[in-house]
Amino acid sequence: MELAINTVFVCPSLYLRDTVIKAIEEASGVRPAMKSRSVSANRAHYAPAISRVIINTASPQMHRAIGPHSCVIALEVIDRVDAANRAQKVFEKAGFNAYVETHAEPEFPDGFLVFVAVPALEGIALLFWPRPEDISPEVGAGLPKREVWSDADLG
Numbered sequence: 001m002e003l004a005i006n007t008v009f010v011c012p013s014l015y016l017r018d019t020v021i022k023a024i025e026e027a028s029g030v031r032p033a034m035k036s037r038s039v040s041a042n043r044a045h046y047a048p049a050i051s052r053v054i055i056n057t058a059s060p061q062m063h064r065a066i067g068p069h070s071c072v073i074a075l076e077v078i079d080r081v082d083a084a085n086r087a088q089k090v091f092e093k094a095g096f097n098a099y100v101e102t103h104a105e106p107e108f109p110d111g112f113l114v115f116v117a118v119p120a121l122e123g124i125a126l127l128f129w130p131r132p133e134d135i136s137p138e139v140g141a142g143l144p145k146r147e148v149w150s151d152a153d154l155g
Contacts, residue, residue: 077130077131081128100114
């Protein structure tokens with residue numbers, strides 16, 4: 001059996017958690033598959049899927065663009081700007097301030113990575129990124145190259 005890394009996002013309230021779930025479903029069609037509840041938490045479980053975990057640092061410019069964030073829920077979609085705008089509307093309809101940022105990472109083309117920042121999420125942002133098959137060869141050639149990680153990379 002292979003071990004996996006999972007990510008758990010903790011929302012400040014059940015109402016805001018439910019709004020995040022609605023925004024993700026509206027923007028991408030993905031919805032929770034299961035639920036569980038205990039004394040400590042009310043959980044919405046998404047179905048197992050091919051997932052990635054990225055641990056990074058963000059530049060001061062990026063924090064200025066989307067606010068201070070420590071966690072991002074990243075969704076692959078075809079039309080990132082449309083998906084982000086639909087998610088923003090879900091948050092606003094629920095009474096939360098939300099804004100779309102299409103160019104928080106200026107090294108990428110405008111609209112390549114699109115964020116929805118919701119201050120009430122206290123450091124969690126939504127990110128809409130392209131499916132691998134939707135990245136043109138020209139854009140792909142300009143993306144940062146991935147290299148094999150080693151322990152020497154630890155500061």
